[in-house]
């Protein structure tokens with residue numbers, strides 16, 4: 099296999115879809131925040147009626163960043179530089195030292211959906227309108243679930259690569275030390291949705307427990323994962339491209355209430371810690387792995403090819419390099435990270451298991 103010198107980390111661009119850019123409690127009424135996702139500087143603000151807005155950060159007047167010192171005035175955001183005001187559609191509504199507004203001064207406004215505890219923005223590289231909506235998860239407002247426990251991390255890896263982890267059944271045993279390789283009982287792409295069901299044995303302080311994991315992806319950035327077996331857990335995941343090679347993951351864990359508060363929090367804590375531990379164990383693998391255009395798979399590896407095919411619908415352009423590489427196994431390597439040369443994954447990886455210590 100030869101390694102391809104690429105300008106970008108991966109052969110694919112940023113996918114389009116709904117992505118969380120913030121969580122509901124983090125943007126208060128009247129607040130502006132600077133953000134950076136989709137390789138774009140953004141401003142997120144909440145107007146006095148409670149509606150959240152996500153817009154391009156730079157004021158069309160002279161380029162000030164609206165998220166650094168911008169104020170909210172009613173349903174307008176006010177630029178910190180010369181006081182121009184823009185509404186939720188990004189139209190200029192006021193210039194404090196002029197009688198007239200400037201119709202050409204328009205800020206791009208992303209379509210926004212706020213639900214499930216997240217502010218989701220629709221990203222499309224050609225700024226096309228949304229072609230689906232993120233489903234509302236009724237359980238979150240039913241009163242039967244306790245939470246959320248929140249976790250977030252920024253990982254220097256691409257969003258598609260990280261998502262592929264879910265269909266990679268063998269790594270659960272070798273990287274995460276689960277008692278057996280999970281069995282994927284269903285993997286069904288349905289348009290922008292994909293459904294995966296698997297059963298998995300979890301090590302717990304009380305012994306190995308058989309668990310069921312059902313996950314529904316709502317496009318490339320949003321998944322609802324339900325765990326049953328140890329305790330009914332609902333995990334709302336949001337993965338958002340910062341750029342082609344970096345991703346922010348947000349996990350919100352909810353558990354079905356077991357009656358008393360102390361049990362809820364101790365059982366929920368133990369379980370969410372296990373999932374977070376697994377996520378953390380994957381990070382060094384993601385950071386240092388290459389993307390292979392044609393992986394050499396075992397016959398009982400998970401549905402990688404189906405996953406990649408489903409994912410490819412979210413690219414507005416044919417991924418650069420991927421088409422040319424389709425005929426051979428092309429390696430898209432990571433950059434050279436001088437400060438990370440000694441980094442290794444956890445103690446239970448395949449190499450540790452096979453390289454000396456007995457299985």
Ligand code: FES
Pocket residue numbers: 157158159160161162177178179180181182
């Ligand atoms: S740069 Fe925003 S008002 Fe001048």
Ligand SMILES: [Fe+2]
Pocket residue numbers: 263269270273274376377380
């Ligand atoms: Fe993993």
